[in-house]
Amino acid sequence: MQTVLVVEDEKLIRQGISTMIKRCGVPVDEVIECANGLKAMEVLRDKHVDVMFTDIRMPKMNGIELVKEMQSLEDTPITIAVSGYDDFSYAVEMMRQGVREYILKPVERDKLREVMEKLEKEISQRNDVAQKTEKLGKRFLKYILTDGNEDHEDLDIIGRRIRADIGEEYHILAAIRNDDIQKDLAELTPIAEIDGTDVFIIGNSKMAEIRNRLSDETEEIVSAAGISDGYNDPKDLKKAYLQAKERREKAFFSEEIVLSDDDIKVPEPLYENGKKLCDKTAVSARVQLTGTERAEALEKEWNAFFTAARRRQIKPEDFDSAMSLFVQEYSNVYKKDIGERVGRPYIYGTLSEYKEILFETVFEENSRLLERAGEGQAEKKMQKAVEYIRNNYNTDINMAVVSNYVSMNYSLFSTAFKNYTGINFVSYIRELRIDEAKRLLKETDMRVNEIGQKVGYDNDKHFMKNFKEFVGVSPTEYRRNTANNT
Structure with missing residues (x-):
C-alpha cells in the first residue's frame, strides 16, 4: 500500500490514527494528515491515495461533502468513515455515497488493523489483476470487440495471452457501471469500457464463481450483467462480446439474468404496434405533452411504450432510436439537455429503474x-x-x-x-422498515427473521441485505454493537 490519508479536525485523534496505521503491521509508504475536507481535496488532486480515513463532522468541508466532492476526480481512494455513535445517520449517508465501511470512535487498534489487512489484500489482488489485464492491450481489444475483423494478424498473440492468463476457454462479461455489481466484481479489472458498460474476459473457474455470486443477488443487480458462452478461438472475441452485450440488453428488458439466446416469439402484428410507438409521430407527441397539465395523457403514452418494451414487442434497436429521438426533441423544445440522465438506458440495471428515472425527469x-x-x-x-x-x-x-x-x-x-x-418512495419505505428493525433489535429478543417479517420483508435474505446496505452492518452485528454500548 503506497499512501494513506487521514482526515480529522482534532489533532490528537488524527495523530493517534496515523500512529496506529504505521504500527498495524501493514506496510504503508506514506501517511498524510489533513485537518479538514478542503485540505484533503488538495492532496487528492495532487497525488494518488490508496485509502482515506475521514471524520464526518469537520469545519470548512465535512466528511460527506468531501466524499461527494472527490467523485469528480478520476482517481479516488477506498474510503473509511470514522464516526462517533451520535454520527450514525451521517455514517449511513456516507455509505450511500460509496464509503466502504465505518469505524466507531474511539478507534480500536485491533479494528483498525483488521480493516487495513483487508484493504491491503483487496488492493494487492486488484493490482495483480490489473497487471494481467494490461498485458492484453486494452485499446487493441476494444478495437477488436467493436470494429475489428476476425482475421487481424495480432489475434494469435492475443489468443496466447488469454490462454496464459485465463485458460483455454474464455467468456465475455458485459456489466453496467453500477455500485452494487462493482462490489461483486471488485477483484476484476475491465479490458474495455464501451457505452457505459465494463467488459471483462473471464476464465471458466472465475465465471462459475461469479454466476454463483450473482445468483444470490437481487434482480436489479443480476440483470445488470450479460455473460457469453465459452469460446476457445480468439477470432470469436467480437462474437462473444456481441453475445454478452445482447444478453445484457435482453436482461435489461426482462429484468432477470439471460444465459442463452432463446428468444420469446412475438407475433409480427405486435412488433408493428411496437414500431408505431417508436416512430417520430409518437415520440413528438410525448415531447409535446411534457410540461403541460395533461399529465394523465402523458403517463398513458409512456406506460404504453414501456409495457410494450417489457413484453418484447419493441426491438432493442427501435427502443434505442426512440429514446435518442426523444432526448433530442426534448432538448430542442425545452432548451434543457436531459441526455446525461436518460440518454443511455443501459447504464441502468433494469427497464423499471430506467422508467423511474425517466418519469422523474419528464414530469418535472x-x-x-x-x-x-x-x-x-x-x-x-x-x-x-x-x-x-x-x-x-x-x-x-x-x-x-x-x-x-x-x-x-x-x-x-x-x-x-x-x-x-x-427521498423517493422506495427509500422512504425502506428507512421506516429498517428504523423499526433497529428498534426491535435493541429493545426485544425477537429472532432476526421474525423482525424482518414484522417490518414487512417476506424474504429473510432480502431483509438482511437491505439492512446491511442501509446500516452498514448485519442485523446480528447491529444487535451485538448496541448491546456492547449500553
Missing part, C-alpha cells in the same frame, strides 16, 4: 404546474400519504396503492412525494 414540468395550481392541497395530500405509509409500511405496500389512496396521479405523486420528503 408537470410537478411545477401542480405546485402552482395548489401547493397547499398537494401538501395536505403528502401529509395524508405519509400518515398512511407510517401505519402500513409493514404490509405489501407500493406507490400505486398510496397514490390511489390520496387520489393523485401516480407520476405526479412520485415527484411530489420526493419533493415533500426529500
Whole structure:
C-alpha cells in the first residue's frame, strides 16, 4: 500500500490514527494528515491515495461533502468513515455515497488493523489483476470487440495471452457501471469500457464463481450483467462480446439474468404496434405533452411504450432510436439537455429503474404546474400519504396503492412525494422498515427473521441485505454493537 490519508479536525485523534496505521503491521509508504475536507481535496488532486480515513463532522468541508466532492476526480481512494455513535445517520449517508465501511470512535487498534489487512489484500489482488489485464492491450481489444475483423494478424498473440492468463476457454462479461455489481466484481479489472458498460474476459473457474455470486443477488443487480458462452478461438472475441452485450440488453428488458439466446416469439402484428410507438409521430407527441397539465395523457403514452418494451414487442434497436429521438426533441423544445440522465438506458440495471428515472425527469414540468395550481392541497395530500405509509409500511405496500389512496396521479405523486420528503418512495419505505428493525433489535429478543417479517420483508435474505446496505452492518452485528454500548 503506497499512501494513506487521514482526515480529522482534532489533532490528537488524527495523530493517534496515523500512529496506529504505521504500527498495524501493514506496510504503508506514506501517511498524510489533513485537518479538514478542503485540505484533503488538495492532496487528492495532487497525488494518488490508496485509502482515506475521514471524520464526518469537520469545519470548512465535512466528511460527506468531501466524499461527494472527490467523485469528480478520476482517481479516488477506498474510503473509511470514522464516526462517533451520535454520527450514525451521517455514517449511513456516507455509505450511500460509496464509503466502504465505518469505524466507531474511539478507534480500536485491533479494528483498525483488521480493516487495513483487508484493504491491503483487496488492493494487492486488484493490482495483480490489473497487471494481467494490461498485458492484453486494452485499446487493441476494444478495437477488436467493436470494429475489428476476425482475421487481424495480432489475434494469435492475443489468443496466447488469454490462454496464459485465463485458460483455454474464455467468456465475455458485459456489466453496467453500477455500485452494487462493482462490489461483486471488485477483484476484476475491465479490458474495455464501451457505452457505459465494463467488459471483462473471464476464465471458466472465475465465471462459475461469479454466476454463483450473482445468483444470490437481487434482480436489479443480476440483470445488470450479460455473460457469453465459452469460446476457445480468439477470432470469436467480437462474437462473444456481441453475445454478452445482447444478453445484457435482453436482461435489461426482462429484468432477470439471460444465459442463452432463446428468444420469446412475438407475433409480427405486435412488433408493428411496437414500431408505431417508436416512430417520430409518437415520440413528438410525448415531447409535446411534457410540461403541460395533461399529465394523465402523458403517463398513458409512456406506460404504453414501456409495457410494450417489457413484453418484447419493441426491438432493442427501435427502443434505442426512440429514446435518442426523444432526448433530442426534448432538448430542442425545452432548451434543457436531459441526455446525461436518460440518454443511455443501459447504464441502468433494469427497464423499471430506467422508467423511474425517466418519469422523474419528464414530469418535472408537470410537478411545477401542480405546485402552482395548489401547493397547499398537494401538501395536505403528502401529509395524508405519509400518515398512511407510517401505519402500513409493514404490509405489501407500493406507490400505486398510496397514490390511489390520496387520489393523485401516480407520476405526479412520485415527484411530489420526493419533493415533500426529500427521498423517493422506495427509500422512504425502506428507512421506516429498517428504523423499526433497529428498534426491535435493541429493545426485544425477537429472532432476526421474525423482525424482518414484522417490518414487512417476506424474504429473510432480502431483509438482511437491505439492512446491511442501509446500516452498514448485519442485523446480528447491529444487535451485538448496541448491546456492547449500553
